[in-house]
Structures are given as structure tokens and as C-alpha cells.
Amino acid sequence: MRVAFVGKGGAGKSSLAGTFARVLAATGRRVVALDSDPMPGMAFSLGVAQIDAGLPDDAVEEFEETGRRRYRLREGLTGTGAIERYAVRGPDGVHFFQLGKARGARWDNTRQHFGFQRVLDDLPGEDWSVVGDLPGGTRQPFLTWGRYAETFLVVAEPTPASLLTARRLARLAVTGSAPRVVVVANKVRTPRDAEEVAERTGLLLLGAVPFDPALDEADRLGRAVLDHDPTGPTVTAVRSLVAALSTETRAR
Numbered sequence: 001m002r003v004a005f006v007g008k009g010g011a012g013k014s015s016l017a018g019t020f021a022r023v024l025a026a027t028g029r030r031v032v033a034l035d036s037d038p039m040p041g042m043a044f045s046l047g048v049a050q051i052d053a054g055l056p057d058d059a060v061e062e063f064e065e066t067g068r069r070r071y072r073l074r075e076g077l078t079g080t081g082a083i084e085r086y087a088v089r090g091p092d093g094v095h096f097f098q099l100g101k102a103r104g105a106r107w108d109n110t111r112q113h114f115g116f117q118r119v120l121d122d123l124p125g126e127d128w129s130v131v132g133d134l135p136g137g138t139r140q141p142f143l144t145w146g147r148y149a150e151t152f153l154v155v156a157e158p159t160p161a162s163l164l165t166a167r168r169l170a171r172l173a174v175t176g177s178a179p180r181v182v183v184v185a186n187k188v189r190t191p192r193d194a195e196e197v198a199e200r201t202g203l204l205l206l207g208a209v210p211f212d213p214a215l216d217e218a219d220r221l222g223r224a225v226l227d228h229d230p231t232g233p234t235v236t237a238v239r240s241l242v243a244a245l246s247t248e249t250r251a252r
């Protein structure tokens, strides 16, 4: 399974993606949780302590091609090797790999950014699952950092702005390389909220996650909701999402 969580800023991508990755890893699969957002998010929802870990500079080498400076993983280092070596092992055995957090002026991050992209180009194969948390917005998910995805999972709140974002993302996704786009209704308060998300986006509704104050509490404590409220409504709903997407994936 290779799934990327997309959606409007604040829709709940990181909260759900981190929980999803751990639930999947707890079933015994090898899971890479990929955080492509330079702002922190997934480390917290996974409950990983090393929130700044990224690729070290020496994993990436510069070279020149037709007079231009370019970057590649150092000789002998593959994408899988980079995940095995540099991903942080988190709870439930999840491998957390992220674009290193911004550390100074823009060009200080160039090596890491290109290195991260090279890893995305060469992710581990069939026996690994990939769960990605993408930054809000439309450009990065489809043009660069979401290209590994077989499924784009749009997280949408039942608000006009979130639904409009979901429709735009869905249009962009079909023109990209991803074969499939599904939607998850988040922060729903009534069954009608979820129906509205399905109707207004026109996407397959994979599931719904209720509005859950425990998530806000977990955020304030800097804890994963899976550790804070393991049997609560969010985790229960995410378990259903994992089951639904696993069934969907097998059916294809």
C-alpha cells in the first residue's frame, strides 16, 4: 500500500497519517511513514521523539552535469538503504523518514531536499507500505513529493473551504500519475457531515473520523493520540480506514 495524505492546511493530514502508519505497522507490515512537510507534524502523531532527524549531509553528494550543480545519494546508498539506515524506528516498528526540518537560510537545506527526493524516487518495493504526510496546498503533492502514491487520500472537513480544496486536489490528482483518489471526512459531528463530504467532492468516501476533543488534548501534550487515547473515537476510526484501504487495495 502506498498512500499519501493530502488536503487543506489544518484538515487533519498529520494526525490521521501518523495514526494510520502506526496502526498499519502494528499489523506486522514494514511501514515507512514519510513526512514531506518542512513544518513539524507527523513526528508528533507517531509519537517519535527525534522530531528533527533527516538525512545527514554526508548521505548526499554534489556533482556537476553540463555545468550545473546537481545532487545524488552518495555512491552505494539506495533509497531502501537510506530508509533502513536513517529512518527513525518509532512505536509499533514504524520507520519514520522525513525531510529534515529547515535549519537556517534556504540554501542550507538544498542538499537535504534533493536527497529526500532521490529517496522518494527509489523507495523500497512491494514488501513495504508507504504512508505519506504531504504539506497543505496543491503544488507539491502532485508535481514532486507525492509521486510514489498509488492512492491519494484527501482529508476534508465538512466546511466549504475544505471541500473546495478537496475538489481541486481531486482534479489535479487525476491528471498526475496517481491512479486513485479517495476522501476521508474529518471532524464530523453528524452523519450528514460525512454524506456532504462524499456528495460535494464526488469522491469515494473511505470513512469518517468524528470531531474528537482527545486529539486536541493529545496535541497540547505533544503526544500521539494512539498513546493518549488508544481506544477512543479517532483511533477506532483510523483502524477502520486502514481496514477499508487494505480491502480496496486487495480488490484492485
Ligand SMILES: Nc1ncnc2c1ncn2[C@@H]1O[C@H](COP(=O)(O)OP(=O)(O)OP(=O)(O)O)[C@@H](O)[C@H]1O
Binding pocket: 007, 008, 009, 010, 011, 012, 013, 014, 015, 016, 037, 041, 135, 136, 186, 187, 188, 209, 210, 211, 212, 213, 215, 216, 219, 234
Ligand atoms: N478529528 C478531529 N477532531 C478534533 N480535532 C482534530 C481532528 N483532526 C485534527 N484535529 C485538529 O486539527 C488541527 C490540525 O490537525 P493536523 O495538524 O493533523 O492537520 P494538518 O492537515 O496536518 O495541518 P497542516 O496543513 O498545518 O500540516 C490540530 O489541532 C488537530 O488536533
Ligand SMILES: [Mg+2]
Binding pocket: 013, 014, 015, 037, 040, 041, 042, 133
Ligand atoms: Mg500537517
